[in-house]
Amino acid sequence: MSYQPVKFYQTGTFTVGNRLLPPDVRTVQSTQRRTNSLNSGHRACQGCGEALGARFAMDAAMEASERKLIAANATGCLEVFSTPYPETSWQIPWIHSVFGNTAAVATGIAAALKVKGRTDVRVVAQGGDGGTTDIGFGCLSGMFERNDDVLFICYDNEAYMNTGVQRSSATPAAARTATTMAVGSEPGNVFGQGKNVPAIAMAHEIPYVATATVADLHDLEAKVKTAMGMRGARYIHILVPCPLGWGHASHDTIRIARLAKETGLFPVFEAAHGELTSVSRIRHQHAVEDYLRPQKRFAHLFGDPPRRDVIDHLQALADRNIRRYGLLDAKESV
Amino acid sequence: MLKQIEGSRAVAEAVALCRPEVICAYPISPQTHIVEGLGEMVKRGALAPCEFINVESEFAAMSVAIGASAAGARAYTATASQGLLFMAEAVFNASGLGLPIVMTVANRAIGAPINIWNDHTDAMSQRDCGWIQLFAETNQEALDLHIQAFRLGEELSLPVMVCMDGFILTHAYERVDMPTQAQVDAYLPPYVPRQSLDPAEPVSIGAMVGPEAFMEVRYLAHVKQMRALELIPGWAEEFRRAFGRDSGGLLHSYRTEDAELVIVALGSVLGTIKDTVDAMRERGVRIGVLGITCFRPWPQEAVRAALAQAKQVLVLEKSLAVGLGGIVSNNVRTSYAGAAQAVRTVIAGLGGRPISRASLERVFAQALDGTLDPVTFLDLDRGLVERALAREREARRSGPIAENILRDLGVVGARIS
Numbered sequence: 001m002s003y004q005p006v007k008f009y010q011t012g013t014f015t016v017g018n019r020l021l022p023p024d025v026r027t028v029q030s031t032q033r034r035t036n037s038l039n040s041g042h043r044a045c046q047g048c049g050e051a052l053g054a055r056f057a058m059d060a061a062m063e064a065s066e067r068k069l070i071a072a073n074a075t076g077c078l079e080v081f082s083t084p085y086p087e088t089s090w091q092i093p094w095i096h097s098v099f100g101n102t103a104a105v106a107t108g109i110a111a112a113l114k115v116k117g118r119t120d121v122r123v124v125a126q127g128g129d130g131g132t133t134d135i136g137f138g139c140l141s142g143m144f145e146r147n148d149d150v151l152f153i154c155y156d157n158e159a160y161m162n163t164g165v166q167r168s169s170a171t172p173a174a175a176r177t178a179t180t181m182a183v184g185s186e187p188g189n190v191f192g193q194g195k196n197v198p199a200i201a202m203a204h205e206i207p208y209v210a211t212a213t214v215a216d217l218h219d220l221e222a223k224v225k226t227a228m229g230m231r232g233a234r235y236i237h238i239l240v241p242c243p244l245g246w247g248h249a250s251h252d253t254i255r256i257a258r259l260a261k262e263t264g265l266f267p268v269f270e271a272a273h274g275e276l277t278s279v280s281r282i283r284h285q286h287a288v289e290d291y292l293r294p295q296k297r298f299a300h301l302f303g304d305p306p307r308r309d310v311i312d313h314l315q316a317l318a319d320r321n322i323r324r325y326g327l328l329d330a331k332e333s334v
Numbered sequence: 335m336l337k338q339i340e341g342s343r344a345v346a347e348a349v350a351l352c353r354p355e356v357i358c359a360y361p362i363s364p365q366t367h368i369v370e371g372l373g374e375m376v377k378r379g380a381l382a383p384c385e386f387i388n389v390e391s392e393f394a395a396m397s398v399a400i401g402a403s404a405a406g407a408r409a410y411t412a413t414a415s416q417g418l419l420f421m422a423e424a425v426f427n428a429s430g431l432g433l434p435i436v437m438t439v440a441n442r443a444i445g446a447p448i449n450i451w452n453d454h455t456d457a458m459s460q461r462d463c464g465w466i467q468l469f470a471e472t473n474q475e476a477l478d479l480h481i482q483a484f485r486l487g488e489e490l491s492l493p494v495m496v497c498m499d500g501f502i503l504t505h506a507y508e509r510v511d512m513p514t515q516a517q518v519d520a521y522l523p524p525y526v527p528r529q530s531l532d533p534a535e536p537v538s539i540g541a542m543v544g545p546e547a548f549m550e551v552r553y554l555a556h557v558k559q560m561r562a563l564e565l566i567p568g569w570a571e572e573f574r575r576a577f578g579r580d581s582g583g584l585l586h587s588y589r590t591e592d593a594e595l596v597i598v599a600l601g602s603v604l605g606t607i608k609d610t611v612d613a614m615r616e617r618g619v620r621i622g623v624l625g626i627t628c629f630r631p632w633p634q635e636a637v638r639a640a641l642a643q644a645k646q647v648l649v650l651e652k653s654l655a656v657g658l659g660g661i662v663s664n665n666v667r668t669s670y671a672g673a674a675q676a677v678r679t680v681i682a683g684l685g686g687r688p689i690s691r692a693s694l695e696r697v698f699a700q701a702l703d704g705t706l707d708p709v710t711f712l713d714l715d716r717g718l719v720e721r722a723l724a725r726e727r728e729a730r731r732s733g734p735i736a737e738n739i740l741r742d743l744g745v746v747g748a749r750i751s
Contacts, residue, residue: 068533072401073540083541093531095404096540097427101397104389108356108401108409109531111385115355115407121533139397142390 027221028063029055035062035091037069042089043081047250049214049240049257050078050155054126056214057153057238060221062092064228065122070113072106074127074136075099077162078155100135102127103143106150114149122228123149129156129170132237133197140197144204144233151227151234154197157242165245169195172265173317174310175297177245182300191313198237198271205274206233212268213239215258219280223270239266247296259291264318267325282327288315335512341473341503344510345412345438345496346371348477350381351518352436352484354410355525356402357386358395362417363450364500365440369412392417396424396435403433404539406530408484410435414500415442418456422463425493429464429555431540432528434487434494436480437465441601441652442500443685447736451686452500453652454600457629458661460495464555466562467630468582469600470498473508475627478581481513482573484522489565490558491528497629499602501686513577521576559631566628584633586625587640589615593622595702596644598637598666600626603650603682603689610694621698626662637669644670647677648701650694650712654681659709675708682712718742 018030028034037058044051062069073079073096082089083096097105106125113121125143127136132154143150159177160166166179173191176182180189201209207230212220220238227234241257243250260266261280265288268280289311292298301307322328337344346368349357357376359369376386385402389395392413399409413421418439428435439457443449457467466486470476476498483494498504529539543551563584570583580586588608590596597607604625611621624640626633641647647670649663658664660679667677680697683689693713700706721742725732732738 070405070531070533080542083538085538085541085543085547088538088541090538091536093533093536094538095401095531096538097397097400097431098423101393101400101424104394104397105401105404107387107389107394108358108398108403108407109405110401111356111387111398112402112405112407112409115383115385116405117383138391139394142394145390146387 025218027056027218028059029217029221033063034059035067037062037090037092038082039089039091041087043084044077045244045250047243047253048077048081049242049253050128050157051081052253053155053214053220053238053240054078056217056220057126057224057236058092058124060224061122061124061151061228064225066120068121069093070109070121070123071095072097072102072109072123072125074102074131075162076128076131078126078128080162099131101139102131102136103150103152104139106152107143107146107148110149122151124151124153126153126155128161129154129158130160130168132156133169133195137195137197141200141204144201144206144235147206147232149231149233151224151236153224154235154237155240156237157240157245159242159245161242161245169193170197172314174301174314176300177297187300188298198235201235201237202271202274204233206235207231207273208234209271210235210269211237211239211266213257213261213266214241215254215261216268216280219268226270245297247299248294252294256291256294259286262286263288263291264322264327265291265314267321267327269325276325279325279327281329282322285328288318335514336509337512338507338509340367341476341498341506341508342367342440343371344473344477344512345480345498346375347512348480349410349436350375351513351515352481352522353408354381355384355407356399356409357384358389358398358409358411359386360389360392360395360413360417362392362414364442364452364504365412365414365417365438367504368438368440372410392421393424396421396428396437399435399437400424400428400431400433403428403435403527404431404529404531406525406527406532408488408525409433410437412438412440414440415444415450415456418460419444422460425460425465426463428493432491434484434491434525436483436487436494436496438480439495439497440500440504441497449685450500452502453684453686454497455653455684457495457497458653461630461661464492464559465630466492466494466559466628468494468496468628469626470496470503471586471602471604471625471627473503473506474510474579475581476503477510477512478573478577478579479627481518481522482569482582485569486562486566488525490562492558492562497601502602511579517577521573563628563631563633563636582627584628584636585640586627588623588625590622590624590640590643592620593643594620594645595648595698596622596624596641596646597648597650597698598624598626598662599650600629600662601652603652606689606691607650607694610691610698613691614695614698619702621702629662632665632669634669637666638671641666641670645672645676646701648680648698648706649677650680650682652683654684678706679709680712681709687713
């Protein structure tokens with residue numbers, strides 16, 4: 001376990017102000033050492049979870065690599081809002097090739113660095129859920145199985161947001177998107193579909209797999225640093241709420257991300273070589289309804305009458321995660 | 335050093351002499367022997383430092399090459415046919431980013447129907463992708479073009495495709511003169527990229543470019559290709575002085591001095607055409623050959639000059655623009671000062687159909703006496719086509735076309751007669 005959760009309750013939330021922490025456990029982001037890898041002034045929407053996640057992840061990776069970092073980026077929101085040329089928000093060497101090949105481009109960069117004897121320079125690949133779980137999946141799996149020296153970070157906002165909120169294989173059941181419309185007898189995305197890429201990454205038995213959310217940025221930074229301390233293929237899957245696509249208030253991004261974890265819908269864990277090594281336990285369990293209700297993409301579940309059956313089905317999925325990952329186990333995470 | 339080796343092996347050894355740093359390999363016939371040869375050399379340590387990466391698709395092969403080249407490494411891969419199409423998005427991206435990757439295309443037909451044999455459909459499908467496209471006539475030229483390709487691509491920051499006929503060249507054992515490492519080192523300086531992903535000097539590569547600058551970026555790609563037209567002849571000359579061989583360049587004219595009819599073609603079929611022309615010349619026919627080595631950029635002025643005396647032009651091409659006719663012919667027409675109808679198209683050798691001297695002599699004679707159609711399909715079996723069309727007239731559910739034709743032919747699978 002690379003990160004010891006610190007419990008401060010006086011703020012009334014789980015937020016831990018960095019000023020309350022000893023300097024050595026503060027986030028990179030809270031220090032003057034932060035590199036602003038993804039600099040301010042980009043064009044992400046207000047409350048964008050992806051921008052927040054990328055900023056923390058890249059600065060943590062910069063810190064861990066002693067500022068010797070190269071990033072490959074998939075097509076998508078992150079690419080579009082950060083590089084409307086001649087403006088670029090990236091203060092690190094950064095390349096965007098196409099939508100589906102980011103992991104392979106990163107493999108190529110890593111190979112070039114190895115040939116050049118520059119193994120001090122590290123490589124990160126990043127993309128959204130579409131560029132990871134769908135169109136980029138072949139190249140991602142190839143990079144994993146060859147155990148190439150690349151950290152791949154997926155910023156999962158559970159749909160194709162850049163093109164206008166269409167379903168991806170990371171879209172949750174019942175969610176409304178532009179291609180899983182909230183109409184008909186079973187509105188929203190269907191049950192029984194979708195791809196659990198963290199689990200698939202684990203099946204490749206790569207050195208490190210972790211999930212995280214933008215609700216716990218200490219945990220996110222710690223996982224990036226852990227990953228950067230290793231060689232070979234590594235994967236971090238970060239849940240990043242999207243106010244535009246999910247239909248929640250832009251000031252609720254952190255709260256929604258926290259509820260995803262606290263309901264059990266999004267299990268937060270670490271794994272090494274295919275084995276689960278730590279789990280972030282639920283601290284205050286919420287019913288899935290608390291997570292679903294603030295999001296317009298689930299509004300069709302709360303009409304008159306509400307779709308209790310669908311809500312119960314989603315609760316059952318959360319309960320399965322809780323059982324499967326031991327999210328409510330009394331003992332401290334392993 | 336003279337060697338009697340397979341064309342693929344010759345290319346592998348030539349690429350090895352160019353000191354590649356990252357090689358991406360994905361198997362597809364008829365290219366596979368090339369990367370097998372290189373993989374063996376890398377594994378043995380003969381090319382160190384060099385990374386040989388077994389990727390999961392051609393799309394990944396080109397993408398790994400993109401990453402490697404952007405990080406400053408000399409990158410190489412090889413493909414053919416379906417593989418080239420599968421990587422097409424990354425092929426365009428590599429040229430758009432200005433990355434001097436060198437790729438061998440072992441030319442092969444595109445399905446359906448699936449067919450592993452030689453024609454030029456694969457390379458022609460990518461003719462406007464922004465890569466320089468060179469076509470080899472012989473294994474010696476294929477070998478030499480790879481050495482020139484790295485130099486050309488790296489000078490211009492453009493990727494280069496070296497096209498060689500699948501099986502006809504890749505699998506043929508022929509004598510080649512393999513240069514020495516010292517010769518290649520003297521001709522090909524180490525790769526110094528114009529742009530590189532470097533933490534000491536961070537840049538963003540591959541940003542979103544809108545209408546305000548996209549035209550200019552594309553135009554500059556065109557300018558670079560035009561620049562290649564100026565550089566290639568000089569470098570071919572330099573190559574001739576350094577290696578003692580006339581290889582590469584924009585095009586090769588053969589017996590065109592007083593020719594009334596000039597045959598234009600690309601690749602290995604030029605050998606058969608030259609034999610045919612020699613025979614016809616002996617009978618006093620004024621016929622010559624123009625071999626196009628550099629197809630992209632299109633050597634507009636050089637072709638115009640080479641065809642200046644020709645009264646008629648016959649373009650023999652191993653690809654088909656379905657619904658139009660010839661692809662190479664349309665390029666030739668833009669470079670021919672005479673009447674457009676004087677440029678005739680002969681589609682030949684699709685899917686590995688043999689191109690015989692007898693058939694060539696027949697269409698050349700027809701061209702000379704003015705009886706050749708504007709677009710002709712060499713050795714097309716009209717009977718088979720008529721039966722297929724009749725079947726479609728007779729029944730709505732006439733079934734799969736290719737399989738029906740094979741049944742008409744009475745063969746179990748595709749064959750080369």
